[in-house]
Amino acid sequence: MFYKSTRCGVDKISFKDAIMMGLATDGGLIVPEFVPKLLPQNLKNDDFKSIAFEIFKLYIDDIKEKDIFDLIEKSYAVFDDIEVTPIRQFDSLYILELFHGPTYAFKDIALQFLGNLFEYILDERNQTLNVLGATSGDTGSAAIYGLKGKKNVKVFILYPKNGVSPTQELQMCDIEDKNVFPIAIYGTFDDCQNIIKEIFKDNAFKEKYHLGSINSINFARILAQIVYYYYAFLKIGKNVLFSVPTGNFGDIFAGYLAKLMGLPIEKLILATNENDVLYRFVRFGDYSKQNVKKTLSPSMDIQLASNFERYIYYLYDQDCNKVKNLMVELNKNSKLSFTDKLNQIQSDFSAYRTSDKEILETIKYFYEKYNYIIDPHTACGVKAALKEGKQTICLATAHPAKFSEAIENALGFKIDMPEKLAKLKTKKRNFEQENSIEAIKHFIELNANV
Template sequence: MNFISTRGKTAGIGFIDTVLMGLADDGGLLIPNEIPHISAARLKEMESLSYQDLAYEVFSYYTNNEIPDEDLKDLIRQSYATFRDPEVTPVKKLTDNMYVMELFHGPTFAFKDVALQFLGNLYAYVSKKQNEIIHILGATSGDTGASAIEGVRGKEGIRICILHPHQKVSRVQELQMTTVDDENVLNLSVEGTFDDCQRIIKDLFADVPFKTKYHLRAINSINFVRILAQTVYYFYAYFRVQKDKPGAKVNFSVPTGNFGDIFAGYLAKRMGLPVNKLILATNENNILERFVLEGVYRPGEFKSTHSPSMDIQVASNFERYLYYLLGENPQQAAAYMEGFKTDGVITIAPELLSRVQADFAAHGVGGEECLATIGSYYREHGYLLDPHTACGVAAYEKCSPAEEVCVTLSTAHPAKFNESIELVGIEQTYPQPIQDLFAKPQHQEIVDSSVEEIVRRLESFYTK
C-alpha cells in the first residue's frame, strides 16, 4: 500500500512520508491507494483483543512495515498508558438500545487524545530516527490544541504552534492550551473564527517552499494518521456491543464539526466493519447536515453555540469523503474543490445524494435542544453529557430507529464546558487536573487573522 492525494497529483507516498507531509503537496488530502478489507472471519478473531492490541492490528494494515513491529507496539503502549481507564475508550449502556463510548479518558479529557497521543509519540520517534527538528503547526476549535500540545510538550526535536479563535473556545479549553509554559510551545489567539485559523493553516501547508524550509508538519485531521487512530475505536465499540447484543444492527451517532471523526467511522465501514448507519450530529453551524439532507455543501452564517468545538462551517475532511463519493476520481474531486473555492458551493446530483443517504443520516441540534438533552439524561439516567455529546444523543433520538442499537461517541468530559452545564442548573465537580488550571498564568499572543502576521510570528519562533 502507498498513499495518494484526493486531487491526483501526489502519489506513491509511503506511510512515514504521509505522516510528515500532512496536506498533500497538490493541496489535496492524503488517502490510501486502496482501503484494506478485513474478512468476517478475521473480524471474529479480533473481537476479544485489548484496545492496544486492536490498535496494532488496524495500524498494521497501513504502515507498510516501515515501523518495526516492536517499535509500533511500544508507541501504542506509550500513547495509551496516559489514559485513566484501562479500556482506553470504555462503552457504557445508558438505555436498552443506546450506548455511550467515552472518549475522554486521556490527559486533556477529550477524544482528540486518542489520536494525538499516538501522533505526538510518532513524531518524536521520527524526529529521533531522522535527526530532524519537526515544526508542528495546527488550528483548533478547542480540543485539538490542548491534546496536541500535551502530546509533544517538552519533547526534544519538536516545536509546536497552535492557532485558536480568540474568545471562541471554552474557558477550560483555553486554559489547557495557554497555561503550558514549555519553550517548544507557542499559542496564537487569532481574532476571527476557527474557519479563519483553518484557512491560514491550509494556505501555509499549500506554500510548498515555506512548508519545506521549516519542516512543517500537520497535527490537524488533514493528517491521515489522525483518522487512522480514530478508526480503531469504532471496531472496539462494535465488538463490545455485539457481545451484549449479538447480531444487532449498530449505528453510530457522531458529534461532527470537521468531518474527521465520522470519516473514521466511514473508513472502518469500508474496511469491512458492519456498521449500519453513521449519524452525523451537528449544531447550528449545520453545513454538513444540509449536505446529507439536500446535497448542497455551502457555508452559512457562523454562529457561536453551546458546543464550540463544532462551530465550524468548512469541514476539512469533507474532501476525503467527496473523493470516494465520486468513485475515487481525483480529477472530479479536484474540479469540485476548485469550484467550491471560486463559487463557495458544491451541489451534487440526485444519484450521488442517494449514495450519501445510504451511509449517513444527519441532524442539526439547536441550542435549546442541546441543553434539554443534557438535563433529561442527567435527571432520568444520572449521566452528565457534555454539550457535544448531547448533540450526538439528540441526533440518535431523531435518526436511529427504535429497533436498532446506537453508539453515541462521547467526545469530551462535561467539565470542559461548564458554561453550558451551568445553564441547565447542574453543578458539577471538576476533576483535579482541570481545577488546577485556574491558578496558573497564561501564555498566549493575540494576533490578527492574516497569513502575513502568522508567518511573521512563526519565523520568529522557528529561528529563536
Template sequence: MKYISTRGQAPALEFEEVLLTGLAPDGGLYVPETLPFHAPEEIRAWRDLPYDELAFRILQPFVAGFIDDDAFRTMLADTYAAFDHKAIVPLQQIDHNEYVLELFHGPTLAFKDFALQLLGRLLDHALEKRGEKAVIMGATSGDTGSAAIEGCRRCANIDIFILHPHQRVSEVQRRQMTTVLNDNIHNIALEGNFDDCQRMVKESFRDQSFLRGERRLVAVNSINWARIMAQIVYYFYSALNLGGPDRKLAFSVPTGNFGDIFAGYLAHRMGLPISQLIVATNRNDVLHRILSQNHYEQRPLAHTLSPSMDIVVSSNFERLLFDLYDRDGAAIAGLMDEMNHGKATLDRDALARARTLFDSHSVDDDATCATIREVFEQTGYLLDPHTAIGVKAARTVRRHQDQPMITLGTAHPVKFSEAVEKAGMAYPELPYHLSDLHDREERYTVLSNDRAQVQSFMVREIFGSA
C-alpha cells in the first residue's frame, strides 16, 4: 500500500517511511492511496474474534511488506496484553440503545493507549531494521504525552521529548508523564497553550537542521498515520458486539484534533455500516462551527474542564477535507493557507457531502457537569468530562433512536478531578497500578515559548552539548 500527501506535492511512500516521517515535505498529512474494503459477509465472519486478532485482520493491509504476519500478530497480542480488562474495550450500557465504549483500560487510562502502545513497538521494529536512532517530539493537551511515554519508555533507539502547556493539564495527567524517569524520557512544560506546543513541533519538523543530520524527528501526535490506523479497530469491535454489520450504528466522538473521529470515518469507508458520526466539542468549537455554519475562524483558546479538547487548530480535519475535495491536493493547499490565516469557508458541495455522515454539537462546562450528574443519578456510572460531552452531543443531535448510539469513553474520570468535583461527585480512587502516583518523584523542565530555547535544550539532552 502506498501513502500520499493531502497537498499533492510529495512523493508516495511505503508504510515504513510514513511511520518515520510524520508530516509530508509539502506540509500535508499522509493518507492511504486506496483503502481496503470489507464486504458484510467478511465483517460478519469476524464477530467472535478477540480484539488482537480483529486488529490483525483490519490493520494487516496497511503494514503489508513492513512486517511479516506472524511477527505482527505477536506485536498486537503484546500490545493489548498490557490492558487491564479482558475485553480490552468493553461496552457499558447507559440507556436503551445507548452505550459508552470504554477506551480507558490501557496503562495510562486514555484512548490514546490503543494507538501509542502499538506505535512504540512499530517504531522500535523499524529503527532496529535500519540500525538507526530517532527523536520523538510531540505536543500534548493531556493524554497523548503519557501514552507516548508509556509506549516508548523501553525503546532503545528513541529519545522522546513531550511538550505540555505549563499548568494547563490536570495533575494526574502531568504526573503520568513526569514520573517516568527513564533516561530517554524528557518532559518540557512550555509557557503557552497546547496550540503553541503543537506549532513548535510542526516548525521543528519542517526544519530539522538543529539535529545536525545525526537524528530524524518522528511524530507521535495524531498526524502520524499509524495512530489513526490503530483507532479504526475499536469501531469495528464495538459494532460487531452490537449486531454489525447487520444493523447500522452511530458514534459520538469527543474530539479536538479530529484524529479519533477520522478513524471512524475510515471504518465507514472500509465497509462498516455507520449511519452517523457526531463531532462533540467543548467551547473550543471550531469543528462544530465549520460543520454547522460553514464558518472557520480561529478564536482565542478557552480553558475548560475538558482540557484534552482545548484545541483551536484541528490538524486532522485536513485528512477529511482531502476526501471532500475529491483528493485535489492543490485545492487543499489553498484552503489550508486560508485557514492558517485565520478564516475560511468550505465549498458547498464538499460541506454537503460531510453533512451526509457528520453532525456536530458544542457543550460548555455547565452542561458537561450536568451530564456527569445526570448519568450518575440514572445509572451510578461516572463519566469523565470528555465522555460527558460526547453523551450530551449524542442526546442532542442523534438521528435514529432505533439504532445503537455509541459514545467513545475516551478517559477514566480519575484523570479529571476538577470536573468530577464540580459535578458534585466524589472523586474516584486511582486504579491499583497508579495508586502511588502522587508520591512518585517528578522530573520536567519549564521552558519559555521560544523554539530556539526548546531546540537547544533538546540538543543538550541528546548530544551532551548545545
C-alpha cells in the first residue's frame, strides 16, 4: 500500500512516511493509493482491538504485524472500558460512547494510537519530531495526553483563547511535562488552523524543525476512526444509519471510507451546530466561509473543514488536478459551489443543523426520557437522528462533564465530574501569542527539538 496527495505533487510514499509527513508537501492531504475492501462478515472477531488489527493490516505494510498488534494493545490499554467504545440502546437509537479514553473525548481513540506510532517510528529512525496542531477543544488535550512524556517529541497546540470550554483548556494546560506547549491564540479556531496550514506549506521550515501533524489532516487519525464504525455495525448486526457530530469532516469521512471499504452503511447523517458550512454543502452544494459563531458545542465552531478536501477528491473520481484547482479557488474566494454534484453528495450524506436552544432542549429531553446525559455535541447528533426518524447509531463524541455549564443550563443541576476531571484545578503552563504566523514560527524556533 502506497500513499499520495490529493493535489498530485506527492506519490508512492510508504505508510510511515505518510504519517511523518502529515500534510503533504504540496499542500494537499494524504490518501491511500486505493481503498481496500473488508466485508464485515469476513471479520472473525467483533471486539474493538481485533477489528483494529484487521483494518490496520490493510493500510500498513511497512510495520510488522506483531508490532501493529503491540501498538494497538498499548494504545487502548489506557481506556476505562474493556470494550473501548461501548454501545447503549435507547429504543431505535444507539449511542456509541467514544469518550472512555484519558481525556474523555473521541479524539483519544486516534491520538493514543498516533502518539505511540510517532514514538515507534522515531525510535526506529533515531529522529526527533516537533508536532504542531490546532484545536477547537478536544483534539488539543487528546494530542497532549497521547504525546506527553514521549521520547524525541515536542508538541505545540494552538487553540482559540476563550474559544474552548474551561475543562478543555484545563486539560491542555494542567500538564507539567516539558515537551508540551499549549498556545492560546487571539482569534478563532479557523485562525489557528490557517496558521498551521501556512507553516506546513513552508517546506524549508518544516524540514529544519522536523514538523509533524496530529490534526485530522494526518491519515492515521482517519484510519483509527474507521474501526468504531465496523465495531458498531457488528454489535448491532444490521444495516443502520450513523449520525455524526462533525465540524472538521474527519469523523464522518472515516465513516465514508468504511462505506467505500464495503461496510453496508445505509446513510451517514452529518450533524452540525449553527456554524453550518457542511450542512449548507450537503443541502445546497454551497461551501462558503462565514463568520464563526460561538456556540454551546465549541468543538464544532469551525467554518472551513480540514478533511473536506479528502471527500472532494473521491467526489471527483480521484482527479487530483481538479482538486488542486478547487482548493486554489477556495483559497482565493472563500467559497465553492457543488450544485453539479448535489445528487451524489446527497446520496452519501443527509445533514441537519442544531441551534443552541435545540441543544439544550435535546439534552433535557433525552435525560427526562432515558435518564442519560449527553454532551452538547452529541446532542446535535441525537437531534439529527430524531429528525431522520430511522434506526440510527449516534456517535457520542465527549463525556458530558467536559461541558458542565451547558449541562447545568439544560438540566438545572451540576453533573458529577469523573475523578480525573475533578482534579483539574490550576492552569500550570500555557503560552499566549498573537494571531500571527511569524510569531508562532518564532516560538517554535525557541522551543523545538532540532
